[in-house]
Amino acid sequence: MSDVTTKDLIAMFDAIGAMIEANKGHLSELDGVIGDADHGVTMNIGFSAVTEALAALDTSATEPTAVFNIAAKSFLNAVGASSGPLYATAFMRAGAAVKGKASLDREAVVETIGAMAKGIQDRGKATRGEKTMVDAWLPGAEAAEAARDAGQPLEACLAAAAAAAAAGAESTKAMLATKGRASRLGERAIGHVDPGAASAALILATIARTLAPEGPL
DSSP, X not given: OOOBOHHHHHHHHHHHHHHHHHHHHHHHXXXXXXXXXXXXXXXXXXXXXXXXXXXXXXXXXXXXHHHHHHHHHHHHHHXXXXXXXXXXXXXXXXXXXXXXXXXXXXXXXXXXXXXXHHHHXXXXXXXXXXXXXXXXXXXXXXXXXHHHHTTOOHHHHHHHHHHXXXXXXXXXXXXXXXXXXXXXXXXXXXXXXXXXXXXXXXXXXHHHHHHXXXXXX
16 A cells, blocks of 8 residues: 555544544443543543544645644643553654654554554553553554564554454453552452553554555454
8 A cells, every 4th residue: 555644644543533432431331340430431532632633734734743743742631541641652652753754654654553552651661461551552563563574564564453452452351450440459350351452452453444444454
């Protein structure tokens, strides 16, 4: 496929916003079991602010890095909960990764996913196996990088990321939580998917569908 443009990235954020809106009840229900029951609502507020801010951009005069930077600022201003700084950091890291690029080729898109995953991990000081969104983001980024290193096209890289993120989210069912409110539940958290990992998997699936519509997802 052709390189990803600023217009494509805005369409991607629009699609993520619509997906979160459609799934906010489900995500809050997941959060109600092990958290504050507001994850879906919080994510919806954040991505609604992002799509509103991006709608005002002149795509012909805006580089991809600005899209991510505006997304970061908008999300953080709208969301004071823990997901605010996490996703703001993710988008800022993505913006830094593509600085100076007019459009994004396969390498740049894969780097962007890796930068977002690393940003979330660094900001949250979390690692794999702690029942957080990192359990979806890290496998997703690693799968995209592995597909790229194997010479696969962007569609396959993004499909691999989405599949690995979905598996990673599902794997949180068996985990004890060591971060956030869920950590207070001890073994009672076992058997429940982490809501942050669930939303991360949905986000990566949406990225794959919008940036690589001809792919297998």
